[in-house]
Amino acid sequence: xxxxxxxxxxxxxxxxxxxxxxxxxxxxxxxxxxxxxxxxxxxxxxxxxxxxxxxxxxxxxxxxxxxxxxxxxxxxxxxxxxxxxxxxxxxxxxxxxxxxxxxxxxxxxxxxxxxxxxxx
Numbered sequence: 178x179x180x181x182x183x184x185x186x187x188x189x190x191x192x193x194x195x196x197x198x199x200x201x202x203x204x205x206x207x208x209x210x211x212x213x214x215x216x217x218x219x220x221x222x223x224x225x226x227x228x229x230x231x232x233x234x235x236x237x238x239x240x241x242x243x244x245x246x247x248x249x250x251x252x253x254x255x256x257x258x259x260x261x262x263x264x265x266x267x268x269x270x271x272x273x274x275x276x277x278x279x280x281x282x283x284x285x286x287x288x289x290x291x292x293x294x295x296x297x
Contacts, residue, residue, distance in 0.1 A: 179279045183286065188275070192246070200251035203243060213258045215243045215250055216278065218268055220261035225295060229285040242278055244271045
């Protein structure tokens with residue numbers, strides 16, 4: 178449902194056997210003009226409104242969100258990130274984290290457009 182409501186959103190799932198292989202695959206896909214945001218439990222915790230304001234500041238830049246696998250995200254990818262975001266201090270399976278992230282992206286678009294989806 179959220180994917181239909183967010184035209185232009187692309188999800189690429191990489192499954193490597195090791196953090197190093199996943200890290201290499203991620204680096205191979207990254208472009209210089211992208212803003213890299215990694216999701217991790219000890220990243221910055223934002224409200225939906227604060228997340229929306231952060232995204233608004235980025236303007237029309239291409240965003241890349243990385244959700245780590247079972248072994249997490251390599252320190253190399255973390256060091257390349259422009260921002261480290263936490264959806265929660267709890268740990269979730271990456272499929273659930275992806276759903277939570279996509280919902281928050283939809284919510285941010287709706288807040289920006291003045292829609293009724295988000296209620297304070």
